[in-house]
Amino acid sequence: MRLITLFVLFINILLADEASYNRGEMLFFAKSCSSCHGPSAEGSTSYPRLANKKSAYLEKKLKDFRAGKAQSVSQQMMAQFVEELSDKNINDLVYFLSHHKGEKIEDMNDAYLGGVGS
Ligand code: HEC
Structure with a gap:
């Protein structure tokens, strides 16, 4: 019985992580993060x-930006994209980015358009 309880708990944790990843992925595109940081969060010059950076680092950065802590013009610009994010949204974005699986935009289209994407 105890083993079954543990098993159910474990599955719940896995499903919660999966949901967090999917929500983070959706937010990354919906909140325009992808337009600067790239569709695979790969960055540019x-x-x-952002992909696969440490979660504690990403979380601190986003919360600092949200709190208006900016030390440069580019950080001020970043802040306006995160000022409306809730803690849950930040958690999901951070989970997605720190566990990034490296999909490319083509894969995203396939996933969302059922294989009819370009
Ligand atoms: C208009 C372009 C733009 C958009 C849109 C944008 N960012 Fe950024 N982001 C930047 C720039 C530029 C920096 C570097 C700021 C600096 O100089 O430290 C940055 C920095 C960051 C950092 C810190 C990374 C590091 O290694 O220091 C995180 C995390 C981040 N962005 C997440 C996001 C998320 C999440 C979104 C969407 C909600 C987003 N960004 C939207 C331009 C953008």
Whole structure:
């Protein structure tokens, strides 16, 4: 009996993580993060890579930006994209980014359009 309880708990944790990843992924595109940081959060010369950075680091950065702690013009610009995010949204974005599986935009289209994407 105790083993079954543990098993159910374990599955619940897995499902919660999966939901967090999917919500974070959705937010990453819906909140325009992808337009600067790239569709695979890979970054570019002007924008930092976010994929698979440490979750504690990403969370601190986002919460600092949200609190208006900016030390440069580019950080001020970043802040306006996160000022409306709830703690849950930040958690989901951080989970998605720190566990990024490296999908590309083509894969996203396939996933969302049922294989009819370009
Ligand atoms: C208009 C372009 C733009 C958009 C849109 C944008 N960012 Fe950024 N982001 C930047 C720039 C530029 C920086 C680097 C700021 C600096 O100089 O430290 C940055 C930095 C960050 C950092 C810190 C990374 C590091 O390694 O220091 C995180 C985390 C981040 N962005 C997450 C997001 C998320 C999540 C979103 C969407 C809600 C988003 N960004 C939307 C331009 C953008």
